[in-house]
Amino acid sequence: MTYRITFAVTGRARFLSHLETVDAMLGALRRAGYDIALSKGMKPRPVISLALPRAVGVQAQADLADVALHGDHDPAEVAERLDAQLPHGIAVVAVEPAEGPKAAARVDAAEYEVEVEEDVDWERALRAFAAADSCEVVRTAPNKPDRTVDVTRYCSSIEHEPGLLRMLLRMTDAGTARPDEIAQAVAGLEGRTATIKRLVRTRIALRPQPVGARN
């Protein structure tokens, strides 16, 4: 049976990497007494997938993990027992039985709150951002040539309230943009650099399940 775990990552635990988060989840499930299903093949691996990797340092309010457990369990009980075993800073929000394709294959968008300093005129910058046809950022990576990306097409919505940018970022086959990238791109329109204090992923939106989808 596959369960979808909605979980929050706060405090120091946000410094865990994606893989460390997966390991923490698996370890906690085992300590809670659950038998995690293994994949078939030469090197069986526990069947778990997180909907979206989380960058180190980013907080999450409702990230998603799909995990296959042997046996049928009461989701509320899974939530309670798992929560008791998770490392400090990772907490279960909800558990429900999952059907159809795994969440990772259905991510449509992710919503972020970016805590920023008010040293940029954000309202004016956002008006410029909305009016711009494109807004390019340069991505650098070690051992790779720099790449220029137009981030406007990934940003479905963005709004400002004091100390905060709230944005919905689309996940497309061609890629997506990072929330800090968007904040910098917007600040760049004002000739400024954003001072980012905290990044919070508040929600992961899934595409509706296709009709007739099966496990």
Next chain:
Amino acid sequence: MGNALLEDRIEAVLGTVQKPSRYIGGEANQVRKPHATSLVALCYPDAYEIGISNQALQILYGQVNGREEMAAERVYCPWPDMADAMRRQRLPLFTLESWRPVREADLLGITLQAELTYSNVLEVLDLAGIPIRAADRGEDDPIVVAGGPSASNPAPLAPFFDAVFMGESERAFDAVLDVIASVPGRAARLARLAENPYLYMPSQRRHPVERAVYADFAIDTHPARVVVPYSSAIFARASVEVMRGCTRGCRFCHAGTWYRPVRERSPDEVVEAGLAQLGCTGYDELSMTSLATSDYTGIVPAIEKIKSRLPTLHLSLPSNRVDTGPVALTAAANARQSSITLAPEAATQRMRDIICKTITDEMIEQAIEAAFKAGYTSLKMYFMIGLPRETHAEVQGIVDLGIKAREIGRRVRPGGGRFSVHVSASNFVPKPHTPFQWEGMASRKQLEAKQAYMRRAMPTRQIRLSLHDLRTSMLEGALARGGEETADVIEAAWRGGARFDAWSEMHRQDAWDAAFAAAGTSVDEQATREFGEWDELPWDHVRSGISKEFLLDEWGQSRAEVATGDCRWDGCTDCGACFGPVRNRLVN
């Protein structure tokens, strides 16, 4: 400075360093005790991923936290990127559990598991804002105590510690904690600690000190709720210590004297302790640890009992003994393991007699055959080079045995299946408290030549050869038997940038060369130094319980190329370790 402010500042730095999870704590089974009245910081002076699985510190963590009024909190040596950031931001070294400055601890315990962590000891003290020399510490500084096997020669780090604890912590370290709990003030505490027979107080130079032996080796001190590390890259399995001590008598082996005599736990105790730790950690593998688990006389019933309780559990037996029985047992215990390790240590009978490794060529060949027949696809064999009185024949012997193993593999691997042989040769480093403590290390030139020969002579098809970095081995040799004058060298090397010396990519040969040169000597001169039988050794005042006569005798036997029997089966050879309740205790 308020703690909230410190937390914010730490978080700001964590966003900028590699692997920030090394510094966050909060793992499953960590213990937080905000209402404790004293704080004991426990440090493994290497990276988090190296220190976290150390058994001795896990035991001590439970021992300290078992006391109502005390909290144990962990600290590791920050990686250089973190150390740089901390210095830039003026952040003090903090504990993982509550992010409290280490300097606020009442006691800072540092385990010395390897000489190549010595420069990190200074790094830890300095980052904590604690004066590195004990003489410069004031009333507000923690009492800095060393422990662990390398503390058995306290001389090289003596000026940096307030006290050095000798031996096994279970029960005996309670007396140290009692003083911390009941006596206020650093000076008064130090005065009381000076009465402890197991503590060496470097300020009272070279006074005699005893080694603590945990005679009962009772199961109640075995930790169940061990901290589960972040990151699966780490040794992630439960472990149960089935036996302590080893009396095989290998003459190069420090643990083989330092943990005498042998004390075994009963199979029932082993099973219960193993199951308890598995339950608390969620691991799916259990390691039965000791210095030589295949010598544990309760091994068969212990495996049977565990398997009957948890049939799918993977058991690992760090089996180094070269016997067919253990090979078969290891294979039966863990079906998913595809590689096995054998440790003949030396490839010729002559050298095995010199080092007292009582196995024969025939036994080695049978064990290799048994390993391949059992289905292992990878066979690893450990050897040492640079052993006393080694000739070309011994080095050639390692090459020959590698080839022999390949031949056996080709002959017996069912269906001619794929396999590989991995030959690992480390460089012998003489250690204190062993029969080889008087010997010098082979010279760098000799070792280079031996390594070069092995690289040339060892075929590469289906055989992988790994040789150890000479820079780190020579440094280990220079530090292991160093006297008090070595402390200045260590400090100078650390000031010159030496850190994480065991990590080849971090090794700063230049810093060490300059530091030894400033003291009028060199790494090589110190490492190859021989002591005479009448010389006073820097660790002579440390009473390991093993008599110097015994060590001298064994040294003599080694020159006569005669092996000595194991007192478990061949009669007591009067090493001196046993007295009163302290004696070999076997379950079968």
